Amino acid sequence: MTLTFRKARADDLAAIVAMLSDDPLGQAREAAGDLTPYRAAFADIEADPNQFLCVVEREGAVVGTLQLSFIRGLSRGGAKRGLIEAVRVARECRGMGIGRALFEWAISECLAQGCGMVQLTTDKSRTDAHRFYDALGFEASHVGYKLALGAP
Amino acid sequence: MTLTFRKARADDLAAIVAMLSDDPLGQAREAAGDLTPYRAAFADIEADPNQFLCVVEREGAVVGTLQLSFIRGLSRGGAKRGLIEAVRVARECRGMGIGRALFEWAISECLAQGCGMVQLTTDKSRTDAHRFYDALGFEASHVGYKLALGAP
Numbered sequence: 001m002t003l004t005f006r007k008a009r010a011d012d013l014a015a016i017v018a019m020l021s022d023d024p025l026g027q028a029r030e031a032a033g034d035l036t037p038y039r040a041a042f043a044d045i046e047a048d049p050n051q052f053l054c055v056v057e058r059e060g061a062v063v064g065t066l067q068l069s070f071i072r073g074l075s076r077g078g079a080k081r082g083l084i085e086a087v088r089v090a091r092e093c094r095g096m097g098i099g100r101a102l103f104e105w106a107i108s109e110c111l112a113q114g115c116g117m118v119q120l121t122t123d124k125s126r127t128d129a130h131r132f133y134d135a136l137g138f139e140a141s142h143v144g145y146k147l148a149l150g151a152p
Numbered sequence: 153m154t155l156t157f158r159k160a161r162a163d164d165l166a167a168i169v170a171m172l173s174d175d176p177l178g179q180a181r182e183a184a185g186d187l188t189p190y191r192a193a194f195a196d197i198e199a200d201p202n203q204f205l206c207v208v209e210r211e212g213a214v215v216g217t218l219q220l221s222f223i224r225g226l227s228r229g230g231a232k233r234g235l236i237e238a239v240r241v242a243r244e245c246r247g248m249g250i251g252r253a254l255f256e257w258a259i260s261e262c263l264a265q266g267c268g269m270v271q272l273t274t275d276k277s278r279t280d281a282h283r284f285y286d287a288l289g290f291e292a293s294h295v296g297y298k299l300a301l302g303a304p
Binding site: 013016017020026029030031037038040041042044045048050051053067069071072073074075076077078079080083085086107110111115116117118119120121122123124130133136137138139140141142143144145146147148149150 | 165168169172178181182183189190192193194196197200202203205219221223224225226227228229230231232235237238259262263267268269270271272273274275276282285288289290291292293294295296297298299300301302
């Protein structure tokens with residue numbers, strides 16, 4: 001299986017949003033019928049050198065995505081950390097190792113950027129994901145808190 | 153009590169790093185004796201319009217800090233989220249409500265930046281912090297995973 005990892009382009013948006021929507025939690029959060037707000041968000045992401053919205057291609061089709069953010073901080077001796085958000089693999093391609101390959105790519109990209117740590121949060125209900133992150137060597141050392149705000 | 157919230161300046165670095173170090177977890181992670189790596193990290197943070205390293209002043213002294221990162225994503229309809237890291241209040245000023253005021257400032261800043269959510273992770277061992285975030289209305293809905301990398 002040959003997989004290609006690359007920065008997302010504007011013409012990948014429909015495929016990415018379809019994957020974000022095709023998910024027990026995502027289906028309530030996304031509105032894939034109108035790409036307008038996603039186009040505006042994509043422009044922001046593309047303009048920020050500390051953001052890497054990744055897609056993985058297999059046989060010419062986009063079959064996975066994640067967003068990597070590189071965040072410099074003062075703590076831990078001024079370390080840079082990589083934050084992973086919005087991980088999805090297309091439904092018809094699950095169980096093929098694409099998620100694992102995507103994470104191996106993301107971790108190597110964080111190393112290349114000089115990050116001292118990679119972090120992510122995952123909903124407590126995603127127990128399959130917990131096993132996946134445990135197997136990759138991530139440590140479930142933290143509690144992830146969220147506060148929804150009124151703004152869109 | 154009058155508190156002032158502002159962007160950190162280079163001459164706040166010693167006070168910020170002292171607070172990061174004066175902490176059960178931080179003391180093993182920080183090397184406050186040599187500010188050189190922190191100066192380099194500060195320059196990166198200051199150059200990034202999506203980073204806001206905040207200090208809170210009381211009676212002319214820096215008594216608290218946190219780092220806010222504004223991250224645009226595709227998920228949740230292209231929402232921007234605020235990420236809070238590296239929260240500290242100076243030991244001699246704890247129990248005075250400064251932490252709460254700092255979070256109220258951070259949440260209002262996230263709203264002003266158009267964020268739809270504020271998120272943070274906290275070590276599972278910080279049970280006092282968990283009560284604090286619960287009281288602020290944050291929901292402990294996620295598991296926070298970390299993977300340490302070899303790079304500094």
